[in-house]
Amino acid sequence: MLNDGDEDTLLLKDVVAEAQDRFGSHGLFPKGRLTNYVRYTKTDMEARCEIERIPRSSPQPITLWRPDPI
Numbered sequence: 001m002l003n004d005g006d007e008d009t010l011l012l013k014d015v016v017a018e019a020q021d022r023f024g025s026h027g028l029f030p031k032g033r034l035t036n037y038v039r040y041t042k043t044d045m046e047a048r049c050e051i052e053r054i055p056r057s058s059p060q061p062i063t064l065w066r067p068d069p070i
Contacts, residue, residue: 001018003064008064009054009063010061012038012042012053012059012061013059015038015062016034016038019034019037020032020033020035042062049067050064050065051064052064052066
């Protein structure tokens with residue numbers, strides 16, 4: 001979603017809602033709830049330096065990872 005849109009940050013709740021709309025009825029998620037899956041995936045992507053969260057913000061925004069300037 002970050003690569004597809006015009007915005008450089010997205011709220012995590014919007015990412016969860018979009019994933020729910022796209023994949024909520026998929027057979028891999030029999031109960032149709034993707035909240036935890038999205039949060040676990042977000043944490044994994046943070047660990048791989050693909051995305052980062054904006055600190056001290058609520059609701060939680062995320063953005064593509066930006067390396068620290070040298």
